[in-house]
Amino acid sequence: MNCGPPDQLPPASAPSAPSCFLNLNWDQSMAAAAAGDHLDPALSSMVSSPASNSTAAAATDGLALHGISPQPQYGGTPLSSPPKLNLSMMGQFHHYQPPQVGGAGPGGLPILENLMPMGHLDQFLADPGFAERAARLSGFDGRPGGSGYGGAVPGQFGLPDAGPVGALKELELGNGRDESSVSDPASASAEMALKGPSDGNAKKRKASGKGKGKDGPGSTAAKDPAKEESSGKRCKSADESNGAEDNSGKGKAAQSNSENGGKKQGKDTSKPPEPPKDYIHVRARRGEATDSHSLAERVRREKISQRMKLLQDLVPGCNKVVGKAVMLDEIINYVQSLQRQVEFLSMKLATVNPQLDFNNLPNLLPKDIHQSCGPMQNSHFPLETSGAPLPYLNQSHQGSPLGCSLTNGMDNQSNMHPLDPAFCRQMNSQHPFLNGVSDAASQVGTFWQDDLQSVVHMDIGQGQEIAATSSNSYNGSLQTVHMKMEL
Amino acid sequence: MARKRTARPPPPPPPNPNPNRRAVASTAAAPAPASGTASPSKRMLAFHFLRALARIHSATPVPRRTRTIRRAAYSSMARAANPRRAWTQALLRQVRVRRAMRSRRAVLLRRRVSAAPPAPPLGAARSIVSAAGETATEAMTLARGGPPPRQAGEPARADALRRLVPGGSEMEYCSLLDETADYLRCLRAQVQLMQNLVDLFSGQ
Numbered sequence: 001m002n003c004g005p006p007d008q009l010p011p012a013s014a015p016s017a018p019s020c021f022l023n024l025n026w027d028q029s030m031a032a033a034a035a036g037d038h039l040d041p042a043l044s045s046m047v048s049s050p051a052s053n054s055t056a057a058a059a060t061d062g063l064a065l066h067g068i069s070p071q072p073q074y075g076g077t078p079l080s081s082p083p084k085l086n087l088s089m090m091g092q093f094h095h096y097q098p099p100q101v102g103g104a105g106p107g108g109l110p111i112l113e114n115l116m117p118m119g120h121l122d123q124f125l126a127d128p129g130f131a132e133r134a135a136r137l138s139g140f141d142g143r144p145g146g147s148g149y150g151g152a153v154p155g156q157f158g159l160p161d162a163g164p165v166g167a168l169k170e171l172e173l174g175n176g177r178d179e180s181s182v183s184d185p186a187s188a189s190a191e192m193a194l195k196g197p198s199d200g201n202a203k204k205r206k207a208s209g210k211g212k213g214k215d216g217p218g219s220t221a222a223k224d225p226a227k228e229e230s231s232g233k234r235c236k237s238a239d240e241s242n243g244a245e246d247n248s249g250k251g252k253a254a255q256s257n258s259e260n261g262g263k264k265q266g267k268d269t270s271k272p273p274e275p276p277k278d279y280i281h282v283r284a285r286r287g288e289a290t291d292s293h294s295l296a297e298r299v300r301r302e303k304i305s306q307r308m309k310l311l312q313d314l315v316p317g318c319n320k321v322v323g324k325a326v327m328l329d330e331i332i333n334y335v336q337s338l339q340r341q342v343e344f345l346s347m348k349l350a351t352v353n354p355q356l357d358f359n360n361l362p363n364l365l366p367k368d369i370h371q372s373c374g375p376m377q378n379s380h381f382p383l384e385t386s387g388a389p390l391p392y393l394n395q396s397h398q399g400s401p402l403g404c405s406l407t408n409g410m411d412n413q414s415n416m417h418p419l420d421p422a423f424c425r426q427m428n429s430q431h432p433f434l435n436g437v438s439d440a441a442s443q444v445g446t447f448w449q450d451d452l453q454s455v456v457h458m459d460i461g462q463g464q465e466i467a468a469t470s471s472n473s474y475n476g477s478l479q480t481v482h483m484k485m486e487l
Numbered sequence: 488m489a490r491k492r493t494a495r496p497p498p499p500p501p502p503n504p505n506p507n508r509r510a511v512a513s514t515a516a517a518p519a520p521a522s523g524t525a526s527p528s529k530r531m532l533a534f535h536f537l538r539a540l541a542r543i544h545s546a547t548p549v550p551r552r553t554r555t556i557r558r559a560a561y562s563s564m565a566r567a568a569n570p571r572r573a574w575t576q577a578l579l580r581q582v583r584v585r586r587a588m589r590s591r592r593a594v595l596l597r598r599r600v601s602a603a604p605p606a607p608p609l610g611a612a613r614s615i616v617s618a619a620g621e622t623a624t625e626a627m628t629l630a631r632g633g634p635p636p637r638q639a640g641e642p643a644r645a646d647a648l649r650r651l652v653p654g655g656s657e658m659e660y661c662s663l664l665d666e667t668a669d670y671l672r673c674l675r676a677q678v679q680l681m682q683n684l685v686d687l688f689s690g691q
Contacts, residue, residue, distance in 0.1 A: 013676065141687050160519075300661065303661050304660065304661055304664065307661065307664035307665055307668065308664060310664075310668050311664060311667060311671070314668055314671045314672065314675075315671070324642060325644065326641055328642055328645065328648065329644060330646045331648065331667060331671075332644060332647050332648050332651060334649045334671065335648070335652065335667065335670070335671060335674070336651060338671070338674045338675060338678055339651070339674070340563070342557060342560055342674070342677065342678055342681065343553075344559055345559040345560075345681035345682060345684075345685055346553050346556035346559075346560055346681065347549075347553045347556075348685045348689075349540070349556050349681065349684060349688070350550075350552040350555075350556050350683055351549055351552040352547050352688040352689050353540075353552075353686060353688065471633050
């Protein structure tokens, strides 16, 4: 289930943000790593180790979430080719461009889509440095230069949902150590994945930690192994709340906490409580400039991408679309089509309405409702006078059956009964209504109030407003009707 | 008027919407919330729209009624939705300005017609009224310092979107996307409601 054979993964298409990232790199790497038999065992171990959620494994589980790739073993070429580390496990974040991970290790960390039962780690990019860190974190003392996956991989990739959480907590707590820096992003990412879409921001930032250059801002500075540790602190973007910042002390000091805004959904409560921050703390990602402008830019880009993701969910058929420009076009088309539909439907409503007439009114009601309304209608309809109010009445009358059908379905049979007289009454009052004559009978007002309340939980004022307009011509049977109109 | 919105639990990740709109939403009472903020309650939408519909004078000719209904649709949608939204406020403002324009135009016309021979063409009256209306909108725009300067990462198509979404010309790109999402949700609910109405009316 988890990490199926590579062929199961969707074919890796262009390097440009395929909608389902996992696949790409993994595919390539898998293909390339045909010879990488060593990979298979790793994969199989990854696949088969859902149960291996030992705490030690848990730590790496988080990392696994990010698609740690056992690159080092491949001699790097196949893996290095896909610089795109696409974390979008769920294939939702297509806009995210793979980072240009230059440097030492074999390229990106292919993400095993199946490894993400928990939702989408979007944009979690792993880079070789991260892999190394992960390896370190997992306790497999990797070889120098970020190669330590071989041992680390097996048994660590099973990602049962509970696993990563534990891993996260572990990781979070281990702030002070070097590994913690590594673990933090991992845990953060895993956490993010667990949290699902709610933490889009945080996820993004975390993912960015891996030297991703969404718009390619970051020069993928070739990282040398020596820098990996420093980059570790970089990785942790959204989560400084943990003592992640402590880690920043090492290596690069360019702690990019220049953003203001305090937007971050950091880790969850498992983290040690952090003093409330008013600023948006952003970490400069690996290989990126650390000045405030670029950081602000990056934050802004992340916000935009997050919003685009939301929009993508709203617009049907946008899943296959990749890229911001095309998505924007789709959105525009959709909005235009909806507006055209409103226009068209309003025209239809305009033409349909006049055709309704009194006689057909009972027919317009749903049958079951009609029965109960029948007797009432007969007695009340004679009171109606002109044809002019008829459409009005029809409209309003239709409102209730419509409301019923719209909302409560057939639950309102008994409730429909009072509707007719109410609406008939309202119909009579059409002209007074239009003229602004209000003062309706209080009974009417009360009646209408009740209806309105039940309908939309609106406050009474509105109901009275309408009821007031209804004429008093209708007194008789109204009082008998005390029904809550369920609209 | 106070509008109570039914509280919603945090929505689960929304399924991607396929255009499978059900005509009769028996579950409309508890509509599946969209991602993030929920779409306006169907009841609210229905209530506002039906009320607006009810106020339409039946004697209006069809083309004019179409426009009225469309305006009513947008107004009711704006009322039913979150009033704190930028697009909502912009939409309602738009309606108000237009109404003011129309009333002003009517007043001017009447004044001109009654006071003097109808020498001043209608166009003058219209221009006056439209100027008044436009200055109102312009004032609003200027008050904000004009539309925000073109943002860096903003694609070229963004201005088309700005034109579509009410109030979109003064927003930043980021908030434009946000407003678009909300607007889309409400718009979709409104279209569903109207479709149901049409079905109800015409189906019987």
